[in-house]
Amino acid sequence: MATQKKLNASSSGHWTHGRHSEGRTTLDFEYRMICTQHYYGKDCDTLCKPRNDKFGHYTCGQDGTKICLPGWQKDMNNPEGDYCTKGKGFYL
Secondary structure, X not given: OOOOOOOOEOOOOOOEEEEEEEOOXXXXXXXXXXXXXXXXXXXXXXXXXXXXXXXXXXXXXXXXXXXXXXXXXXXXXXXXXXXXXXXXOEOO
């Protein structure tokens, strides 16, 4: 007996129910995948680790988006790099 299903991660710990039947045999099962700390998304492929140092000043939203701490802003000229390192006209 074999079955295959797509598995998405869930930060809520939501269980997925499944059933596989073959002939007179039925297997009922439940499964879930939970991302480890600081990883987000349905495939756990979004990394966000809160920081407040010279490399960034942000916390993380429930979906892993970086949220700048008060007084800091994202560098719009470098959207993939520096997060929340520009603060009110000065650099660290």
